[in-house]
Amino acid sequence: MNKIKLTIDNKQIEVEKGTTIYKAAKELGIYIPVLCYMNLEGLNIENKPGGCRICVVEVEGRNNLAPSCSTDVWEGMVVNTHSMRVINARRTVMEFILSDHPKDCLTCAKSGNCDLQDMAVKLGVREIPGQEYAEMSTYKIDFSPSIIRDLDKCIMCRRCEMMCNDFQTVGALSAFNRGFEAAVGPAFEMELEDSTCTYCGQCVAVCPTGALTEKDHTRDVINALSDPTKKVVVQTAPAVRAALGEEFGMEPGTLVTGKMVSALRRLGFDYVFDTDFAADLTIMEEGTELLDRLTKYLGGDKEVKLPILTSCCPAWVSFFEHYFPEMKDIPSTARSPQQMFGAIAKTYFADKISTKREDLVVVSIMPCLAKKYEAQRDEFKVDGNPDVDFSISTRELAHLIKEANLDLNILPDEDFDKPLGESSGAGVIFGTTGGVIEAAVRTAYELHTGKKLEKLDFEQLRGFEAIRKATVDFDGTPINIGIAHGLGHARKLLDEIKAGKSEFHAIEIMACPGGCIGGGGQPLHHSDTSILKARAEAIYREDAGKPIRKSHENPYILKLYEEFLGKPMSEKSHHLLHTAYFDKSRKIEIS
Amino acid sequence: MEEKSMSDIKVKVKEKDLIKIQEICKSFDNKPGELINVLHKTQEHFGYLPAEIQEVVAQELDVAVAKVYGVVTFYSFFTMLPKGKFPISICTGTACYVRGADNVLQEFKRQLNIEVGETTDDGKYSLNCLRCVGACGLAPVVLVGDKTYGRVSPEGVKEILEEYQEK
Amino acid sequence: MTNLGGSKMSQHKQIRIALNNCGVIDPENIKEYIARDGYLALGKCLTEMKPEDIIREIKDSGLRGRGGGGFPAGLKWEIAAKNQADQKYVVCNADEGDPGAFMDRSILEGDPHAVLEAMAICGYSMGATKGLIYIRAEYPLAIERLKIAIEQAREFGLLGKNLFGTDFEFDIEIRYGAGAFVCGEETALIHSMEGLRGEPTIKPPYPAESGYFGKPTNVNNVETYANVPIILRKGANWFNKIGTEKSKGTKVFALAGKIKNVGLVEVPMGTTLREVIYEIGGGIENDKKFKAVQTGGPSGGCLTEKHLDTPIDFDNLVQAGSMMGSGGMIVMDEDNCMVSVAKFYLEFTVEESCGKCSPCRIGNKRLYELLDRITQGKGEMEDLKRLRNMSNVIKDTSLCGLGQTSPNPVLSTLDNFYDEYVAHVVDKKCIAGQCKDLMTYFVIEENCVGCTACARVCPVGAITGEKKEVHYINPEICIKCGACEERCKFDAIIVK
């Protein structure tokens, strides 16, 4: 009985009580333009400050215009979404917004992919009256290792603030100042590098303008590729292949693995490898560590701490370094696949091709911005030379491909190079929430029980629910597994551990919604979460089609151990594939 | 892997300041909802709210320091800069405006050679505007510290400043 | 206009209801309040009336919120009463931010117990046990007296548990504002009390449904509460005989500006502006010519001669292009430039906008810039159209009451003083002589003796002339600092 009848643009509709005008109109196929409003359906993320006022509509009987994103419908409401009063108001408000926005669209990182630009086009803004004497708010630009903040372009939509605080509970960003001077940024307008930012990049992923963008490394990559004295190796993260096609007009969820390889080869990379290989390696190390801790724990060793937490996600690593430093000995010490790849490439592989470390350049293609930060962490450098030289995002790769005049749509499918290009299906699913732990379970189960798994698809570990719990029977030993995506959800699990109330043996955490497929470096989803789901499905599809689906069966991994590392958790592995964590909490010191 | 200090963030404060802030926060049960009350008390004690003090408040109340900064910069009563020994406030409420407060303000700016919100180099005077002290009958009104001056004219500015010259 | 019930017609235009005890009792002595029937209404309510009876009485009285909007107080209470919750709050909005208004401060300084008593009554009627007074930190004396009053009320058992021997308990805490005009808006006020930036949020939900920490909360301002004990003592029928059909009771104004008797005034709704300005206020200072009266502060508008006989009430003022607001009433004379007045208010709004919504954050800035250009003589006729369109859009699209009313000073001056705008734009003249950039300094040849004092004092060398000869001010160079005029002993320099 909670239905409400109303009229929008002379069309009648019946909707649930509590529906907004915006959503009701959408059901009628009327798309009211919105700017600050963002609804990530299925992820429980909604931003509706009602601040931009672009989505205003005329409601009969109401004095002023109503923001459709945040006004609930009522019985008998009569709405007009395109009266001249509305159109004039929208355009005037847009002129206000643009009057305080730089006009350097030609060189803006967001150009062509900018919600604000699209809106200006849609609303037919052709001039900004009074621009010549309009004061503009200005701030200094912040260049962090991963993210560039140019607050001159901030329109106070508050999406980044919401992601950083409500979803990630990082709290690096907040609205500051008042009125015309108001913007969103870290405390004291400090640089992100000095804040508790984890570089998850979700602020960038939702920013509707060029205020938050990635630090672009494509120029560095071009320079490396043009240097005849360098051998350039590239690795591609699993989530990239499930999203790159979108930048070339393909349907979300299109897998472009082969075309991507072929594009990279044409760009001039000497070796096109796969981060998935390193993901398999991660499973070998992390899975062994898990089994080791588990065995000791079940054997009554009180020194051993459980649950073990995954450590592939660099934003997540930063998060616990900032907020839970007292628990820094709980996560697995295994480095992330990106870093394992770099370490192996610059030792094992460099030796194989008889190239000196400093003449080998490792580029990674990542769905992630935190990877840029991770690549330049001191502990991943040898004599100042980083294991991974440049980490570029899926979006940056798309730019490079376009710049090279290549059309991904018509490129042939090609295969990765060997040996670091071979991977199992387990490596592929690292790209989505639940994937790392599923890959680990596949290996840990078989190594622990000595039995072959009947079924490799662990459906109970999959899905988009914020926090998921599952128990896997390890031949009589029930192993409790927790999964969280989003750091706010991770925080809940960590608080439980801190309080001694955690029931889990192992927990997988990824910082971004949906995992890496929803990373801050991916093609922008523009609030359409069905895109994320399609990417996740593509990842699982790729896994299902792989001849080898378990990390410990990857022949090149086995060969790597045989030729170079010895066995998982060996002295050499420890040196190259593991790391330590640091206390990065904000400390008050007595001066 | 050797333990080395990453770019960890350290905030330095004097011990007695730290204890004072902790005391203030505790008096409000360290509730995040009491942030504004805490900031009032803290500013009352320190005269202003520099970054390191905000950091401590943030930690004590378990609020992100960015949020504390967001609150401090929202409210005009809070300041991150120390005020002069003799803070001068010019009422720019409507009644004072209508009776020429702007001319008085300009004269103070000229005489002190500072802008609104600034403090003279010798730390003696700072200049601020405030909205209606409620002494509209005396408009335009100027406050120096707690002392109120009514019906101030631009010509009277020099006289007021002279009072504090020797102090 | 109906005067006080009964046969006796007073010669006085003022009736003091909200100000009943102001300037009469010692605000720091609860006994003096009790001696004037203080806390009698609370006692009666608790011992003789049901919550719904009280709400009915307030509704019947016709009392409307004195903070600006004029929402019926009884209805507000009723909504809060109907929303069930384990905790509810009674909030007093004492964040009087309207520049040039000091009614609430005066009530709190002069009669704090009236507000405490009213809040307790409101708490009983809606089922709340906690009261919060949100007061500007800039009001130290009012805060001090409130603290004393709360302490004394607790001591006398008039706040706390088992009031008047009943099960009802009620206590009050003080929360401090920190200098943000927007916190007068109730959702912003609530956020501020929660320790957040005082940004308003979209209503609904209204505070009566979801307010302080999500609980049903009733927010009224000081003056509204100050009326409550008297209404309950003297009855709704006594109160609703005062005032006009839709606006009952009285309104306190802070009369200021170019008026002889600056001060607090409380008049029955329906009194005309003329009566307030001339009969109570004593007319214009220095016998200058009346030009405009501004009501409603930055949300209101400037009314003129033709509005002087308009009976003051909520609806009439809105119809005239202004609003009641909280009760600031600023009188302006012929020396006040109305474009500058509009600019003054816009400067205020620009400074006080919270920045959350774009029309208020940016639009008001643009309005201000345009007005500034006009006062500098750089305006064009086209700009007047733009002013109006921008104003209308800002009103139409802003999130909260601040932005929805901020263009009122512009619109009302455009409506009532259009000629003055045109004079600035077309003739590049400021009739009131307030806009410096539109003034020119001249030497009156007859008076100039050629002493060269002016040329020597001019900081930009705009004055030329031989000794003992008439001097000349080059308007191209002159920065209009006025130094020459001040220096000339022969009245030979004038400004026009």
Next chain:
Amino acid sequence: MTKIKTLADLERIKNEMRSDKDLNGSQDNSENAVRIKVGMGTSGIASGARDVMDFLTEALEKRNIEAVVSQTGDMGYSYAEPTIEVRKPGQKPVVFGYVDVKKADLIIEKYIKLGEEVEGIIPVNYQTIDD
């Protein structure tokens, strides 16, 4: 102080105070005392009301005039502040405006002592709820 529990308790305090006609809370019940109230709102104080009050208290005592001086809130006459209300025994209260120390002295010497008129009387211009 015992807490007020009933309307009768309230009534009792009221009567106590009423019998002490000046409502100032002092126990001085003398019929012969001059009652003075000083308007001490923010603007009154800003205009110097505190000095006036201190002066009055001190001067009246020194000059042996039986008087009770108390503070009150804003009387509403901002333009004429500081303002004081003086009630001589058996007479109607009179409000004086623009009262500085000098004027206060004059009020004591002329109006209170001799009953002579002093400039600056502000006529009452409002009715109360009890009128």
